[in-house]
Amino acid sequence: MDIYRRYGPALLRKATRLLGNRDDALDVVQGLFTDLYARSALDVELPYLYRALTNRCLTMIRDRNTHTRLLERETPALRGVVRTRCDEQALGQDLLLKLMDRLDEGTLEVLVYRYWDDLDQTEIASVMGVSRKTVVRRMATLRSELVALGAMSAEAARRDAAQDAEEPPHA
Structure with a gap:
């Protein structure tokens, strides 16, 4: 209990x-x-x-x-x-249902942790038991799909990617 x-x-x-x-x-x-x-x-x-x-x-x-x-x-x-x-x-x-048809489970998990739970890359990597680099790759795939579905502008995707690139790994 x-x-x-x-x-x-x-x-x-x-x-x-x-x-x-x-x-x-x-x-x-x-x-x-x-x-x-x-x-x-x-x-x-x-x-x-x-x-x-x-x-x-x-x-x-x-x-x-x-x-x-x-x-x-x-x-x-x-x-x-x-x-x-x-x-x-x-x-x-x-939107989530559309993405479920297009993305693998790992990328869907990244979506939830990033946009629903507001976790950073290091936290996502820790929760999922993967490397930060894997999270960065999955975020890139996710952004591409969001842009393709019209749920994110190309400019917002670029800003998000730039922010992810700057995100320092936690020790």
């Missing part, structure tokens, strides 16, 4: 930001801790929990999209209701 008291509130805030829905966030966090308790894996650190939670949230968003598409296709009368529910989170999640 100590691990939940220690990390649960921060993970719930992160899941709520990502999913845009507190009930879904509670389900994801509860599922994560239930699995940890079932495996008696209670000695994990925050970076592991952070990554596991991010992956669960991305899966839930992907599942929501599939469910919404099936509802719209199978029940035309429900289209307005489904669309209204989705419009609450449309901008962020619509």
Whole structure:
């Protein structure tokens, strides 16, 4: 129970930001801790929990999209209701869904850590267990896709890349 008291509130805030829905966030966090308790894996650190939670949230968003598409296709009368529910989170999640179709899991994780959680490259590398150089490469791929989708201007991408190049590695 100590691990939940220690990390649960921060993970719930992160899941709520990502999913845009507190009930879904509670389900994801509860599922994560239930699995940890079932495996008696209670000695994990925050970076592991952070990554596991991010992956669960991305899966839930992907599942929501599939469910919404099936509802719209199978029940035309429900289209307005489904669309209204989705419009609450449309901008962020619509873009995220498009990126999910175009990017690998590692680059999607970088997206979440950088733009939702506001982590710097060194923090992202630490959470993901990869080198800072890998994060820089994935950020470049991400920026290219954002520009291609019209979600980021080429100028903003250049500024972001320049800022990333200047970001000093932490000791």
